[in-house]
Amino acid sequence: MAKSNFFTVAKLKSLPPGKHCDGQGLWLFKRKDGGAQWTFRFSLFGRQREMGLGSYPLLSLAEARKAAHDVRRIVANGDDPIKIKRRQRNHASAQEGRFHVLAYAAFEAHRSTLKHEGSDGMWFSPIKNHLLPHLGMMPVVKIDQHDIKQALSRGWETSPVTAKKALSRLKVILSYAIAEGFDVNLGIIDQARILLGAPRHTVTHIAALDWAEASAFYQSLGELAPAELALRMLMLTGVRSDAVNNMRLEQITKDIWTVPVEHVKGRKGFTKPFRVPLSNEVLRVIDLARAIEQNGHLFPNSRGGPLNKMSMRNYMVERGLEARPHGFRSTLRTWLSERTECAREVAEACLGHFAVNDVEDAYNRADYLERRKPYLADWASYLIGGGCKNATD
Template sequence: MRATNRLSAQFVKAAPVGKHCDGAGLWLVKRDDGGAQWVLRVTVHGRRREMGLGGFPALSLAHARKLSDRWRMLAAMGRDPIKEREAESRAARREDISLSILTSDAFEARKADLKGDGIAGRWLSPLNIHVLPKLGKVPITDLDQRDIRDVLAPIWHTKADTARKALNRLSIVLRHAAALGLDVDLQAPEKAKALLGKSRHVAKNIPSMAWIDIPQFYKSLEEPTLTHLALRLLILNPGTRSKPIRFMRLDQVQDDVWTVPGEDMKGRKGATPAFRVPLSREAQRLIALARPHARNGFLFPNSRGGVISDMTLSRHMERHGLEARPHGFRASLRTWLAEATDAPHEVAEAMIAHFVDSSVVRAYRRTDFLDQRRQLAERWADHVTGGPRQLMQLGALK
């Protein structure tokens, strides 16, 4: 095999999951989620350095080779390419202090705190959609409360949560700029909030289904399609939310326990531990029915190599004239726990993956109530499938 230029453009497009060497330290890293990243490995002063060049297909094979040639040449001269790139970035920041540039810089600094490194784009989207199109080129040192008020006024009463997030992100970006030594008005977001006034928007809870009505809906999901199976599994285990269900992998299930990775649970990366889910006999039966559909390890794949979308589940309920949405099954389960069982509060909250105590308390109380939750999961499965409905007595669990 050739020492360099080993990969072809055609191979890169269809590369399987794993690491693929193009030669001379250039690698293509293909992830399980279908994304890919170019990585360059060089040695500087006897120390190996690994730097990301960019993602594919945004960065083509030809462009990745050109970039790698440049950074490899610097390494051969004894200069650290990663530090050189950082120096170039700092120089660019000194020349361009626009809100857009500082937003990108703040996001990069914050990525490690965001779930999935912020790849989904939710952190940036309020600014990208509602702020940066009008204010992106404004020097951040010129940004004031009137600028912020003017861009957020159109959504202040109609999209209150989005507007609130945009204000929060702007505060973070301004603090980041201040840390870089720029003269910015840190109070501008709060002043803008005062100018905008109180929002008329009234927050609404996600519609849920009464727990007494769930058996009838569950029975309607009798076709062994991926949508029906995923919805049934979500109803049985609503504490996980829909994402872990949709991204469920066969290697996460062992006997009657499903271990959900922390990054798939709601919460920031690194702050959420893996969550063990006790699987009822009915849940295990559904997983067995879904196994023949598995692809690339995912239990609920779609035709494009990923997994079924959250909208697939929501639209199914919408098409059937239901006001309730998949996320609402969490409320259904929690209400059933309160009204039809005497489960201790901590156990009931653990059923929906709520952590009610501080991290210090949880550090000393080293239990996730798995055995107690296993009993409750079986009783909940009996209810939703129309099985025995006697009151669950859990006094012994207290």
């Protein structure tokens, strides 16, 4: 290794392109275009590291030696100068450290765990609607519990479910900021929750049709229009609207409908295709839908694509009903509880609800397909006005 203080000012100017050592870890990398960069090499915890100090001649030889001396002292204390420099840069950079920049960066880092990788906007919308208007331009290190309270106060009263989601997303963003080296205290989230208090707004659940009225409604549906056939499928199977809207012929194998992962509610990596047993009435509805099928879509829109997500809802609104399509899941679940002896885990499986946590899911792989069949067949029989073998008096 070259001796310490190998360079002179005159020698620096005559150095050829390449890497040259001044000693004790200080190097100069000279480029072919005439530019040059000071770097410092060091070893910490058994790892060889290299960090930039600045460009030459903006950073003179004397200044580079002083900078190397300062870094050398940091390493001697067992600290990583690269991490310290990163934190200092983040804190000094108003643009890099602003909340809106970190919010989008955290979303990009997190999106692989989200359904559709967050492309539907559902994960980011609480951030966009509740947090960015108030906190977006603030440096993340300056945000405190009072700022969070001010941002969420209105939503905490008018739309508490969404506001709580915003608070949950905020924790993800602040955790990401900490990982990036920003001096952020996660405790401000709990402090903000205390300041916000309990929401006084009553949460309104999606209106559902009473199971006693479901049969009459089902029998009133037509057998030609996509929205009405889709509603039949929705009521019969208890799945979510997204799955019905995007139902395709190739998803059906005999009397089983396999709903693809992308149309099963849940986070990416924690979901799997959902098998739905098809009763005779469901198969009849599928046969009716074949007459209007376009491009593989059983319930097409006017352009041959999947049914618009508002079509079934709009139909029910036009009928003057307060109930909404998603409410039919509640209708089915209530009927199973009140009119059958269906076990809880099987009833929940009819709605696509399985293990309550990741550990249980890792061991219990059952989807209760065979046990679901008779109950969904009875539900179909009830809807069309027939008897129910497994129903109680």
